[in-house]
Amino acid sequence: MAEYEREHDHGPEGEHGHDHGHQISFFVNNIKHKTKDHSLSAEAILRIAGFTSEDYTLVRETNPSEAIPPEGIVELHEGDRFLALRKTNTVSEISGMKDIESFFSEKLGLRVDYLKGNNGENLVVHDVAIPAGALAGKVCDIALQCTESVPFMPHPAFHTKPALVPPQQGVQEGKITPDWQYWSRQWPKPPLSAEEVWSWILTALTQATK
Numbered sequence: 001m002a003e004y005e006r007e008h009d010h011g012p013e014g015e016h017g018h019d020h021g022h023q024i025s026f027f028v029n030n031i032k033h034k035t036k037d038h039s040l041s042a043e044a045i046l047r048i049a050g051f052t053s054e055d056y057t058l059v060r061e062t063n064p065s066e067a068i069p070p071e072g073i074v075e076l077h078e079g080d081r082f083l084a085l086r087k088t089n090t091v092s093e094i095s096g097m098k099d100i101e102s103f104f105s106e107k108l109g110l111r112v113d114y115l116k117g118n119n120g121e122n123l124v125v126h127d128v129a130i131p132a133g134a135l136a137g138k139v140c141d142i143a144l145q146c147t148e149s150v151p152f153m154p155h156p157a158f159h160t161k162p163a164l165v166p167p168q169q170g171v172q173e174g175k176i177t178p179d180w181q182y183w184s185r186q187w188p189k190p191p192l193s194a195e196e197v198w199s200w201i202l203t204a205l206t207q208a209t210k
Contacts, residue, residue, distance in 0.1 A: 026045075097144075100154070119175040154187065
């Protein structure tokens with residue numbers, strides 16, 4: 001699996017932590033974080049990763065269907081991998097597609113470019129590894145249709161290449177070209193942060209069924 005790492009160091013995170021003198025590395029949505037705590041609540045892990053338990057659920061990549069309660073204490077081990085999956089949508093700011101491009105290229109270290117298709121211009125993120133769920137281990141390109149709406153609102157869908165699942169509700173032949181697959185996923189509330197765009201994509205792909 002490809003790893004899109006940006007390290008974040010964190011000190012003790014509350015009464016449940018135990019400083020054993022060295023830091024533990026763990027991943028949330030494929031982004032690497034470090035802490036000296038050997039146990040943290042799910043809420044604290046989400047907070048370290050920049051999410052809130054009001055709007056996101058923490059799960060292990062190896063068991064994405066089982067939510068960890070916010071108050072649940074997680075014993076951390078080196079290299080533990082988690083996903084923050086969106087429950088509801090919070091309100092935050094993105095100025096435009098360049099912010100999303102920068103997140104994928106700079107924070108996740110993925111190759112991005114632009115592609116003109118039958119639906120107009122698209123931001124393409126290459127070689128994204130799906131971390132969990134029925135599609136775990138598959139690698140695809142993801143395309144987000146460019147929009148200049150004011151206030152900024154990402155298009156309520158994304159594309160994958162290759163097609164990952166048979167046509168089903170909300171998933172159909174691509175609008176860029178037929179070799180892309182179109183995933184329709186509405187945004188309940190605008191606008192969104194780039195982190196939320198990533199979590200939105202992860203949520204859809206992780207919960208997909210073959």
